[in-house]
Structures are given as structure tokens and as C-alpha cells.
Amino acid sequence: MSYTYEVVTGGLVLGTPPAQQPIVDAKVELPDTFAGQSVSFSGFLSPAPAAGGLSTALALSGSPILLPAVPGGGLSLNWILQVNLTSGVVTMKTGTAATTGTQATPAADAGNLALFTHTITNGDTIPYFRVPTLLELN
């Protein structure tokens, strides 16, 4: 059993001077429990090289990735899935557990884009009962 989020975004030419957005198609699946479970994903990235236009689509790779452990009493942590805008490789960055409400969301590394942002709070038992933030380029 699982809960899957799908987002397709980007692909437009926006701004002054005009800049091409990459196209990101991501399907992210959260499992029913945390212990020893992973987040799974698939999709594609059409990179937007500096020379303009869109490059050939690349399958997102790196799935699955083990979910962070539920933090201790009174604590929360934020984690993201980030996609490398050249290679399509997806990695996880996990923030530091802190008092709930004060935890910081890790920033995507240079050349990456945050696909999926999620929070885990002490006492959580089912990952998808806490809503994620999905990538929105448009």
C-alpha cells in the first residue's frame, strides 16, 4: 500500500532575457511505515542547457532511497529529494532534527532542484499522513 504524488512542471520559456526551463516529470511514492522503508520515484528530466533549448530526456535515477528515521520526542526534521539538472540523478538531503516548528529545510545543492519536500515529526507512524510540498516551476 502506498500514496503516490505526480508532478509535471517546467518546459516554458520565461523571463527577460528569455530562459528555458527544464521539464521535470516526477512520480514519488511514500510507503505505509517508516521503519526500514524507502521513498521510491520515477520520471524524467529534460535538461535546459545554457546554450538554449531542451536536451534529450533522462530517466530519473537513484530510486529507492531509505527514509529518515522518526526523530526523538518533541523533534521534527525536514528532508528533500533533489534532482541534478544535468544528470537526472535524485538524492536525498536530510535536515537536522530540531524542536518541532524550528527545524530548517535543507537547500538543494548547486545544480539541483528540490523535487519533493517533506517533514517527519516525533510520533509519526505513516509517512503520507503528513503532506509534502511538490516542485512548482510554472
Next chain:
Amino acid sequence: MGLPNSFQTRFPSIAAPHDGCVQRENAGFLAPGQTKVSVSGKVPLTGSTQNLPLPTPPAGKIWLITDLGLSHDDITALEFRIQVGGIDVFRWPVKGDTAPLVLQQLETQVDVPAGQAAQIVLPADNGKNAYFFLLGVQQSIGNG
């Protein structure tokens, strides 16, 4: 061998309107200001109702739900609700064996405005499972 009558057309001629009005009649790729957002899943039901959260649109966006499906694997009728900002915007009984709910290509969509929490209220039915999909487009609207 003679050529067929070159003045006999096989297809009716079509005159393009001079006013240049064009209507797009089928789905295409994203238009400016649009992101496709969909969710689907299979979730275990319990002895109590459960609030299954849905993605929240960011500022300046509205999520238009164009297609939705709700079902479960029990033979009794169970009530599903979709709530936006704590208010029921959709409420319907679903019978798993004979009457799953599938609504496609909604002309007037259920919507989730920017920043408002939305959720599916799952019925209570311990040991059974709910199935759902909500497909839609997150669209720019106004100044948010």
C-alpha cells in the same frame, strides 16, 4: 494508365476563418502557468475515519481536479468526503463491489485554492482498503 481526375477532390475543402479563432479541443502539454499535479494510492482503513492530506497549492495557484476516482474493497456503502479548508466540497457514498466512483473530464472542476489544506476523509472500515486517484492541473490565478 490514365491519372484520376485531378479536379476530383477526395476531401471537402475547408475555409479557414479570417478572424483567426482557434479552439484547442484535446489535452496537450502544459500551458504557461500550469503544472500537472496528481495523486493516487491504496490506503488501509481503520476503525475510525482518517484525514488523508492532499497537496496544498502555493501562492498564486489553484489546483483544478479534473478527474477523480474513489473506491474500497468492501461490499457495503461507505462515505468518502473531500474537504478544502475544513469544508466538504464533495461527499459521496461508494460501494466497493458495484459502485466505485469514477468521474472523468469534469467540466466544472473541484478546486483547491492557494494555501488551503485539502484532504480526503476516509471512511471507517477496519481491515479494508481505500483506493483513490485525483488528477488535475495546478493553474495560475490572479495575483494569488
